[in-house]
Amino acid sequence: MTTFADLGLYDSLLDGLDSMGFEKPTPIQEQVMPHILAGKDIIACAQTGTGKTAAYLLPVLDKISRQEKEHTAALIISPTRELALQIDHAFQGFSYFTSASSIAVYGGGDGHTFDREKKALTEGASVVIATPGRLISHLNLGYVKFDQLDFLVLDEADKMLDMGFYDDILKIIRFLPSKRQNLLFSATMPPKIRDLARKIMHDPFEVNIAISKPAAGVTQTAYVVYDAQKPELLKHILMKRTDPSMLVFASTKQTVKDLEKELRRKGLPARAIHSDLTQEERESVLLSFRTRQTRILVATDILSRGIDIDNIGLVLNYDVPGDAEDYVHRVGRTARAESTGEAITFIGQKDQRRFGVIEELIERVIPKEPLPEGMGQSPMYNPAARSGGGNGGGGNKKRRPPFRKKRKSPANG
Ligand code: AMP
Numbered sequence: 001m002t003t004f005a006d007l008g009l010y011d012s013l014l015d016g017l018d019s020m021g022f023e024k025p026t027p028i029q030e031q032v033m034p035h036i037l038a039g040k041d042i043i044a045c046a047q048t049g050t051g052k053t054a055a056y057l058l059p060v061l062d063k064i065s066r067q068e069k070e071h072t073a074a075l076i077i078s079p080t081r082e083l084a085l086q087i088d089h090a091f092q093g094f095s096y097f098t099s100a101s102s103i104a105v106y107g108g109g110d111g112h113t114f115d116r117e118k119k120a121l122t123e124g125a126s127v128v129i130a131t132p133g134r135l136i137s138h139l140n141l142g143y144v145k146f147d148q149l150d151f152l153v154l155d156e157a158d159k160m161l162d163m164g165f166y167d168d169i170l171k172i173i174r175f176l177p178s179k180r181q182n183l184l185f186s187a188t189m190p191p192k193i194r195d196l197a198r199k200i201m202h203d204p205f206e207v208n209i210a211i212s213k214p215a216a217g218v219t220q221t222a223y224v225v226y227d228a229q230k231p232e233l234l235k236h237i238l239m240k241r242t243d244p245s246m247l248v249f250a251s252t253k254q255t256v257k258d259l260e261k262e263l264r265r266k267g268l269p270a271r272a273i274h275s276d277l278t279q280e281e282r283e284s285v286l287l288s289f290r291t292r293q294t295r296i297l298v299a300t301d302i303l304s305r306g307i308d309i310d311n312i313g314l315v316l317n318y319d320v321p322g323d324a325e326d327y328v329h330r331v332g333r334t335a336r337a338e339s340t341g342e343a344i345t346f347i348g349q350k351d352q353r354r355f356g357v358i359e360e361l362i363e364r365v366i367p368k369e370p371l372p373e374g375m376g377q378s379p380m381y382n383p384a385a386r387s388g389g390g391n392g393g394g395g396n397k398k399r400r401p402p403f404r405k406k407r408k409s410p411a412n413g
Pocket residue numbers: 021022023024025026029047048049050051052053054308336337
């Protein structure tokens with residue numbers, strides 16, 4: 001068994017790992033760390049939950065710990081504020097016994113936040129963790145000290161490209177010294193990532209850790225439902241659970257807001273997180289979930305990748321995510337670090353085809369549960385039919401919910 005000490009990590013990092021209770025490297029750490037420590041560029045296909053953050057932070061911190069002169073040694077680019085904060089949080093843990101410093105640079109906040117970022121960038125924080133837009137604002141003002149940068153890390157590169165940051169990344173790279181080590185982490189490897197890698201990397205070592213499948217410890221089930229059945233079913237499931245932390249995902253902000261209201265009205269302590277909240281509000285909601293003051297968090301996909309909270313017993317997909325990879329990310333929020341968890345998905349009438357794509361991607365047929373008694377019958381499941389609520393020739397063409405409430409489903413809100 002390889003240990004962190006076998007990898008030759010600096011003593012103060014081993015102390016940090018010890019105090020965090022990390023006993024042995026995860027597969028991604030074991031595979032990429034020796035190459036990063038040896039100075040190679042890396043392309044790693046690995047999803048959140050594999051331990052990818054430590055896989056790059058530890059070698060970066062190792063190099064910083066061995067250097068005498070203080071300077072900004074690493075730039076880590078993240079697609080979202082949430083991930084940036086989470087990387088910074090991990091950094092604080094690993095670097096506890098070192099003298100390395102970090103600054104997380106992301107949009108939002110007030111003039112005061114900008115000034116604080118400016119100060120850290122001017123003074124040369126050891127590690128800068130930034131979202132692209134905000135970093136460019138600082139770079140344009142000319143005081144950022146990247147002249148001695150050793151590492152460029154692109155985390156969740158596929159997400160960055162999905163969010164339209166390709167040109168921004170290239171722009172940022174023009175501010176960096178050409179001699180540097182590049183580490184690229186991505187959950188998927190579409191051709192555009194390869195193209196980016198060709199542009200910016202030098203003879204990279206490649207590893208592929210994450211096949212796009214939820215961890216083995218996740219029990220996955222689904223309910224095939226009419227939209228009108230969803231609110232009742234959600235309440236029924238959540239009422240029965242005793243988990244201290246549960247995550248409900250929905251695809252639109254409006255659904256998330258409606259669900260928060262609906263659940264609270266029914267006495268279920270839920271809070272919502274979505275992009276209409278300010279950064280402070282989001283952090284406060286996350287903190288209250290992390291500290292278990294809030295039991296149920298209702299979220300859009302902004303959280304599906306970033307969030308790093310242990311022991312989430314249940315992930316419930318109120319609707320099927322548009323992108324099959326997002327299913328894997330959402331479900332990946334449970335059963336982290338070899339524990340077990342449960343993922344339940346509501347497959348609405350318009351979602352059947354998309355769910356079929358997910359089942360193909362994860363190479364698994366998810367069991368479809370019958371609806372609880374009194375809740376009527378499910379529509380037929382026929383993912384091969386055209387999507388669009390049963391007008392595409394599936395057996396569900398003319399079927400109606402056996403009970404019909406007048407209430408409009410919030411799912412389309
Ligand atoms: P990541 O994929 O970087 O988001 O990490 C997923 C989770 O695994 C985080 O909660 C880490 O703190 C944890 N983790 C990472 N590496 C290890 C390790 N070697 N041993 C135990 N837990 C780890």
